[in-house]
Amino acid sequence: VKSTRGNFFEDFVEQRGQTLRHPTPRTVTEADATLYVALYGDRRPLHCARTFAEGLGHERPPLPDLLVFHTVFGKTVGQISLNAVANLGYADGRFLAPVYPGDTLHAESTVLGVKEVSSGKAGIVWVRTRGLNQRDEEVLRYGRWVMVEKRDPAKPTGAADAPPMPDAVPAAELVAPRALRVPLISWATGSEHGWQDYVPGERIDHQDGMTIDDADHTLATRLWQNTARVHFDAHTMASSRFGKRLVYGGHVISIAWALAHNGLENCLGVLALNGGAHKQPSFAGDTLTAWTEVVEKAELAGDAGALRVKLNAKNQRDEHVLELDLWIAVARR
């Protein structure tokens, strides 16, 4: 059979410890950055203004961190999560180097552990995914675990190998971004709030809301060459327990992160994805709002400091749909 249906849990049991190289390298371009603005309304000047990026010492605007994440994630779907029952969590996500238009990304995933669930019908697979550029430099790394269907639910695999995943990336290991202090960038960001102004325990209610349409979440998800059927095939999904297409979780993350600009204007990047969960699925027609809780602060080399934040989103039914634990960089005053 030439047209593949992806790996099942039993395949990962065999591949434990192996590294899968994912097909289709992808050159990311200025057009990806522009489409990202159209899809999310992102207005962080580092990614949309050449003058600002040059002021920070970049030759040209680097691509949005989450665009890099989605591109790398999309590559993994065909081998990792085509038969996923649920995407369970992320850990130890690190943004390691800027990605510029013209860079070509590829991805690989190492199977860290496998554990059959007690019902025997599925299993949990832990992977560490790496995103690499055309010089094989690692630009992104993250751990992820996902529940995957078994090919033969009746036949136990005995797999019971759950690897430890860290709670957070240690602040000392964060890669500090190129930064300037707030007075030098506020002409572009529109805010005078710097790293010093954020305090643990603070909650920022971002003031805007965004409704998801079917065409925009599918455009986004195809852009990342993500092939998960649940996002694209309304006919099959009509007879699923959801009744309709699911929105790619990363689309929700990018909406929340774009909404979070209003209140975090001097943020210069996501440094780490410590963890996170999609607490409820999202669907076309949902309207998302976002809030951020400041959890912890850390020093960084240079003109920015780090904030550990919880980025949250809820829908119009007040259901909590997203909670992400991030380290982000914010310019100092």
Added chain:
Amino acid sequence: VKSTRGNFFEDFVEQRGQTLRHPTPRTVTEADATLYVALYGDRRPLHCARTFAEGLGHERPPLPDLLVFHTVFGKTVGQISLNAVANLGYADGRFLAPVYPGDTLHAESTVLGVKEVSSGKAGIVWVRTRGLNQRDEEVLRYGRWVMVEKRDPAKPTGAADAPPMPDAVPAAELVAPRALRVPLISWATGSEHGWQDYVPGERIDHQDGMTIDDADHTLATRLWQNTARVHFDAHTMASSRFGKRLVYGGHVISIAWALAHNGLENCLGVLALNGGAHKQPSFAGDTLTAWTEVVEKAELAGDAGALRVKLNAKNQRDEHVLELDLWIAVARR
């Protein structure tokens, strides 16, 4: 509070005479031009064909005039019209210089006048907005007035300072575009009609219609980094008097202008926005058609002449939704 809800009428009373610099400079790229084609079906060769642009002496295709307008307009929303009740009018809009892919635009607005409405619940704010490139050259300027909510409707401001706005940009002040005569460009435009063939009083019924979908008007409006909630938040808008998301007025303008290509094929650009009004809101599902009335003619230096036109659009209920008063350049025969 770090996440802002924008300025209210009282803020403008204090800012009278001041100039607000708007955040988020934006580098416009070839990708913006391509998305503009996808959003509107625009087929003016100056903006989509390098060979044509080079033939007119440009190094590369300049970006569509209205794309520049929308980009500049989008920057102003956060400070000018986040609390707008209604967008009342435009005047004295001038397209002053071509914008090329790679240029970085920023915007600023001067508060020209403020006048509380008789009910005391809101006020009208007049601004002059300027769009500037990375060399601080003015590429666009326009006047705009907008009704804005008061923070405290119970407390009179006494503001009663309505500035005069000109009826039209004088023809002598129009910036003539690079042009060639019709015989030299008709291979690309497909029409032999030149400036001489248009007469005041003439009406051109453009032959096509365009239906608006939610995903395309929101993609467009996010592309311009416009943050007005009324376009994006279907949940909040469901309890507004409209019952649903409003389409950004500029989206309607660009649809009408794209439809107007069939009948104005040798137009080489918009020179001035003398005035205009959105007479009815537009919504997803509306189908727009357009017509143009020729009002006046003027000579220009070089191979094009100017036409003063009224560009109109109506929806499928025959409601007149748009009337814009423009100076446009049309190649001479």
Added chain:
Amino acid sequence: VKSTRGNFFEDFVEQRGQTLRHPTPRTVTEADATLYVALYGDRRPLHCARTFAEGLGHERPPLPDLLVFHTVFGKTVGQISLNAVANLGYADGRFLAPVYPGDTLHAESTVLGVKEVSSGKAGIVWVRTRGLNQRDEEVLRYGRWVMVEKRDPAKPTGAADAPPMPDAVPAAELVAPRALRVPLISWATGSEHGWQDYVPGERIDHQDGMTIDDADHTLATRLWQNTARVHFDAHTMASSRFGKRLVYGGHVISIAWALAHNGLENCLGVLALNGGAHKQPSFAGDTLTAWTEVVEKAELAGDAGALRVKLNAKNQRDEHVLELDLWIAVARR
């Protein structure tokens, strides 16, 4: 009348043997390629990965073959098919040279024949369309026949001139693409299947499905500057026999071809469009799945071989909507 409604059958009777040059040359860019990925989820590395394209001897990724087809086709609509009743068929389609970002395409069509239908209400028009780049090199050629309304159904034209159209492009006339053998490209394509592994009679059921939304088919069709009203004007179409907007047939082709990547990963391009028909119209809301039948094999110079395939799509009602007869290139093992 300056705003045109396109040609009617009688016009083609007069234009028999003539070549119509179509307006609006179009520079295709990296952004068109990126939007193509967003619209279809295409993941052929030749078009999205610079490293892969360079490995095959291209200076940069060429644009997807079907993107070139849609761009050229779109140019022809205003003069050929604005008054089409039905798009009847394609023949002798040849992809002759790669198109790169920055190339400017224009198109022309020669009227090969005209034949009034027996009812006298319409006629069939045969054209040969050529797509040319800025150096006037032919990059694409195809025959097409289409049924077009008469301006005056009551007045017979006597036209009865149906030209012969070939069943297929002879294998010896196919332009072999730049190729490398499977072991040298499988890192990027993810498949070890080569030309030798496909056998006539084989059927590949591609494993994914794609639902069409109104916003994405209209974005795509506007991107190609296709002006056919049936795709854009929901109001007018509501009173047509279809009751709603029709999806551009080329959108269906690109969806089917993107789905076909899963099972044809080492395909390096479409070489010829031997024939094809849209057997049923498609509408927003339809979910398409695809299958490919291998019909014939032929040798090519270099590291790829040719497969003659039938590319098919059906909708969620199991209606066969598309059957295309193609020659494609597949890398050898």
